[in-house]
Amino acid sequence: MTQLGQAFARTLQVYCEIFANRPKILLIDEIENGLYYEGMEDFWKGLMAVLEDQDVQLFATTHSRECMEAAQKAASAMGGDPLRFLRLDRRIDDPGKIVATTFGKEEMETAIEFNREMR
Amino acid sequence: MKQHTPKPLVLCEGKEDLIVIQTLANHAGLDGKLTFQQYCGKDKLRAYLHQLKVSPEYARGEYSRILVTRDADSDFASSWQALKDSIAEAFSCETIKLGEWVKHESGPEIAAWIVPGPGKTGMIETLCLDSSRTKAPKVFECLDSFMACLAAIHGGESHEKTRFALWTIAAQGAGAQKRLSLERAIPNLPIDWDGAAFAELREFLVGIAS
Numbered sequence: 242m243t244q245l246g247q248a249f250a251r252t253l254q255v256y257c258e259i260f261a262n263r264p265k266i267l268l269i270d271e272i273e274n275g276l277y278y279e280g281m282e283d284f285w286k287g288l289m290a291v292l293e294d295q296d297v298q299l300f301a302t303t304h305s306r307e308c309m310e311a312a313q314k315a316a317s318a319m320g321g322d323p324l325r326f327l328r329l330d331r332r333i334d335d336p337g338k339i340v341a342t343t344f345g346k347e348e349m350e351t352a353i354e355f356n357r358e359m360r
Numbered sequence: 361m362k363q364h365t366p367k368p369l370v371l372c373e374g375k376e377d378l379i380v381i382q383t384l385a386n387h388a389g390l391d392g393k394l395t396f397q398q399y400c401g402k403d404k405l406r407a408y409l410h411q412l413k414v415s416p417e418y419a420r421g422e423y424s425r426i427l428v429t430r431d432a433d434s435d436f437a438s439s440w441q442a443l444k445d446s447i448a449e450a451f452s453c454e455t456i457k458l459g460e461w462v463k464h465e466s467g468p469e470i471a472a473w474i475v476p477g478p479g480k481t482g483m484i485e486t487l488c489l490d491s492s493r494t495k496a497p498k499v500f501e502c503l504d505s506f507m508a509c510l511a512a513i514h515g516g517e518s519h520e521k522t523r524f525a526l527w528t529i530a531a532q533g534a535g536a537q538k539r540l541s542l543e544r545a546i547p548n549l550p551i552d553w554d555g556a557a558f559a560e561l562r563e564f565l566v567g568i569a570s
Contacts, residue, residue, distance in 0.1 A: 333366065359415065360416065
């Protein structure tokens with residue numbers, strides 16, 4: 242297994258966590274770590290299918306635009322509305338204030354179409 | 361680079377609208393005081409506004425005000441209604457009036473503007489052409505007769521954008537070969553940025569930054 246690279250190890254680790262511990266909620270920090278950008282959409286497709294099948298809610302953090310876009314494409318391919326994005330921003334007029342913004346596939350699709358940054 | 365001072369945002373219907381309105385703003389002394397974006401046509405406005413409302417710049421408070429513009433085209437009333445509806449749906453503000461700033465929720469003030477101006481039909485190209493007629497009358501004599509000739513051949517008037525595209529080439533004389541885009545052409549066009557044609561839009565833009 243050590244010959245198969247970080248992406249395989251990462252994916253296996255996440256799947257083991259789901260099947261072995263059977264959580265209702267799974268938290269993954271910087272989910273894109275170890276994943277090659279071209280493989281992210283397939284990673285998300287597989288993970289979303291398992292999450293739905295096992296009735297697990299995932300909260301994942303990322304700084305990666307590719308990862309967000311891959312999740313969006315995977316969610317669109319799955320159908321339904323399995324994905325919500327939540328972003329934290331610091332106000333420039335009040336740097337002590339953090340605001341949370343949620344958005345879904347429609348806004349993300351528009352951002353991809355217009356090449357707008359959503360991180 | 362992150363912006364640290366909130367600025368008004370001017371949303372333009374297309375790339376050419378953005379170039380003209382930004383150049384007008386610069387001539388009015390607003391260089392660097394406004395942010396400009398384009399939403400790639402009226403059919404994309406609704407989706408663009410929804411995305412804008414959840415964008416990082418909006419959440420961070422980088423827009424002090426938002427002006428949404430679109431062309432009237434051939435029907436001012438229906439264009440205005442469509443613009444109002446798009447803004448009302450995205451920002452939940454029902455009381456939009458042309459050229460008036462409306463406060464909504466906790467976000468920046470929003471206003472809407474129809475080009476070429478209140479109650480008028482046409483587009484940004486109309487303003488450019490109207491503002492240039494007195495500065496370059498011979499070019500327009502030539503262009504108008506050429507357009508009339510084309511209309512007779514084709515059995516109908518050409519679109520205003522066709523006239524505008526031909527004019528941007530013709531008005532440059534020998535420099536026309538360098539017209540790869542309006543962005544390159546516009547410094548050489550005889551547009552009267554201080555003239556009456558642009559007065560309403562110019563004054564409104566100046567008012568945004570004040």
